[in-house]
Each structure stands twice: as structure tokens, then as C-alpha cells.
Amino acid sequence: MNKLLLISLWAIATSTITGDLNITPQVNAPKEITQTKVEVVKDPVKELYDEMKLQGIIKWDAFEQAMQGYQQLNPKNRNIMTIIDFTLPSTDKRMYVLDMKAKKLLYHNIVSHGRNSGEKFATSFSNKHGSFQSSLGFYYAEETYYGGNGFSLRLDGLEKGINDQARPRAIVVHGADYCSTDIIKSTGRLGRSYGCPALPRELTKPIINTIKGGSLMYIYAGNKDYLASTKFVKKHPLEPTSTLIATQHDEETGKSKTVLN
Template identity: 90%
Template sequence: MNKLLLISLWAIATSSISGDLNNTQQLNAPLEITQTKVEIVKDPVKELYDEMKLQGIIKWDAFEQAMQGYNHLSPKNKNIMTIIDFTLPSTDKRMYVLDMKAKKLLYHNIVSHGRNSGEKFATAFSNKHGSFQSSLGFYYAQETYFGGNGYSLRLDGLEKGINDQARPRAIVVHGADYCSTDIIKSTGRLGRSYGCPALPRELTKPIINTLKGGTLMYIYAGNKDYLASTKVVKKHPLESPSTLIATQHEEETGKSKTVLN
């Protein structure tokens, strides 16, 4: 009887030790690590922005939106792209002329806005005749001519209801005495135009000669009404626009908003 009891206890102890050893072996076994390859999708627009060293010079939003138009529209001359940033005061250099082929900034200068768009800041925009306000969006810089403001450059607005009246309104690039650092020093801001992007006299000819012939210009203001109306700039840039020309906005907005008539 005692022998049988001892044998039973030995069998139980052996089974327990064997189970513990198996558990220990399982715990000490090397872990199998499954490696997942993560593919990083590079943004070519961001790469270009970095390559051109535009950080701290041109706002990313302004550049990214301009590039949407550059990629989706069909400018005759894609070597040059111009951005005007009306989120900045007229005392700042807010016009950028980019050489897209050489990937460098050619001009960075002051530019005037329309007299009814605001004083130091441009906050109101219109497509209306007689508004004397600037218009936002995409333009083609076309042919040159000599007029009342001297050597000038005609602009064609590409977005219906937003800036398509630019040519009939005679919205052009031209030089102006009121666009100068001397005016800034004396008045605290630039003088204003009838809606044209006016340049310093000394830069007028070289800039116009660079822009003429069908290059793309984008006038940016971070304006919510423009962004709600444009069919060129998308909230998600990788999404292709179904149509590239904006349809007319249904409501006329007030001050500090884009008037789309």
C-alpha cells in the first residue's frame, strides 16, 4: 500500500515538473517577428518646394494651391509661374516669380492691390466692373502693350465668376510710382491701383518680359469664398478636378469676402 502511494506521488510530481519545463521552454522560445514593408508615398510638390528652398519665403498653402493650377491647367509657357500672396500686407514683398525649369526664385518684390480691396491689407475681392478691387485665382499673362501706365501686360482670368472679367476690366500688370519703398516710408503702406497688380517702376520691364507669352499667375489670399467656388484648387490635391473652370457663385458676399459677380 505504501509502495503504491509513493509510486502515485512520484508520477504526479514528475508530470508537474514536466509541465513546468514545457511552459518554460515555450516562454524562452525565440519570438517570430513579422516584418511589414511600409511604402512611403512622396509628395512631388513638397519635394519641389524643398528643392527650391522656399520654406520661410513662400507660404506652403500658396505654393501648393498654385501647383494644382500649374499641373491641371495648360499654360502655354510652363517655365515660369507667378504667385501673389495677399495674406501679406502691402509693405511686405508678396510677389514671387518662379523659374520652374531652373527651380529657382527669380523675383521677390512688393506689389500693389486694388484701392477698394483694403488699405494695408487686401481683404475684399471682386470680379465686378467699377469695383476697383483685386480679383483672386488663376490667370494667364498674355501680350504686352503701351498704355496710360506705360509698358503693361494683359491678363486673362481663367475662373468664371471669379476673375474672368479681368481683360474687360483692364486688369493688367503695370508699373506705378505709388508702388515703391519711398511710399511705404511716408504712408506706412503702398499706394493702390484700380484692381491691377502694380509693380515698382524699375522692375516693370524685366518682370513683364519674364511673364509674357502665356505663363501662369496665381493670386492667393487664403479666402474661404474663393476656395468654396474654385474648381481648380481642391481641398485634397491628389483628387483630379472634374472641371477646371469655376462655376458662378450663387451668393454675393460682403466686405472681407470675395464678390463673385
């Protein structure tokens, strides 16, 4: 009887051990990797704007529009670009001279507008003789000369019907006593010119010597009539570049993570 009981217990134990040895281990499902092609837009103009640290100094629209002209036109002096922002009052520093090669701001100063363009703000613009108004758009800053306002710089307007009468109208860069912080303190605004971008006397020579020789100047005002007429400033989508995004899906957690390839 005892022998039979021992044999039975041995049989049960052997069966249990054999069953355990035959258990197939659980294998997790492989992680699924999928790739999705997406469009990533890179804007070299925005990258330049950021690299030059112009945010909070030059309005993005003014810079972006100036760059459209800079890319389309062929100025003799591509190292320098000047922007004048007439959306700002004459009490603000609204002229910017940029070194496009060194990627830095060289001058940031006050500048006067034409007397019939407005008082503190320039709001009216003309290409006509005798208007005494400023003209918008793109110019080449050309040769220097000495005239009634001293050391001056001739401008060639590049946009027909918008500013192409600049040279015949004698629209030039020159210094003026009425363009000074003292005038702002006494009158609440700058004095005004006959249509010229007039500078503080102490900055006239260094700025003119920097921008002369065919550099590009853009006079900006966010003006709807100008934007409807100019052929150099157009709103257009940026050219996208493609990249692959790999999405790794974890079957255990049900979560996914995305990695740029």
C-alpha cells in the same frame, strides 16, 4: 586492497569524462524576420518646395494651391509661375516669380492691390466692372502693350465668376510710382491701383518680359469664398506608395529593429 581502490577511482574518472563528452551544446533560437507592408506617402509638390528652398519665403498653402492649378491647367509658358500673396500687407514683398525649369526664385518684390480691396491689407475682392478691387485666382499672363501706364501686360482670368472679367476690366500688370519703398516710408503702405497688380517702375520691364507669353499667375488670399467657388483648388489626399519594412526580432534580447527594404 590498494588494487581495489585504484580500480574504483579509475571507474569514477572514466564515467565523469564520458558524461562530459556526451553533453549537447546549447543552440540559440534563430532570429525571426517578419515583413510588414505599410503605406508611405510621397509628395512631389513638397519635395519641389523644399528643393527650391521656399520655406520661410512663400507660404506653403499659397505654393501648394498654385501647384494644383499649374498641374491642371495647360499654360503655354510652363517654365514660369507667378504667385501673389494677398494675406501679406502691401509693405511686405508678396509677389514671387518662379523659374519652374531651373527650380529657383527669380523675383521677390512688393506689389500693389486695388484701392477698394483695402488699405494696407487686401481683404475684399471682386470680378465686377467699376469695383476697383483685385480679383483672386488663376490667370494667364499674355501679351504686352504700351498704354497710359507705360509698358504693360494683359491678363486673362481663367475662373468664371471669379476673375474672368479681368481683360474687359483692363486688369493688367503695369508699373506705378505709388508702388515704391519711398511711398511705404511716407504713408505706411503702398499706393493702390484700380484693381491691377502694379509693380515698382524699375522692375516692371524685366518682370513683364519674364512672365509674358502665357505663363500662369495665381493670386492667393486664403479666402474662404474663393476656395468654395474655385474648381482648381481642392483639398485631396496624396496618393500613397507602398514599401516593405523588415522587422528583425532578437530572441535573446527581446528587442526589434526595423529596416526599409
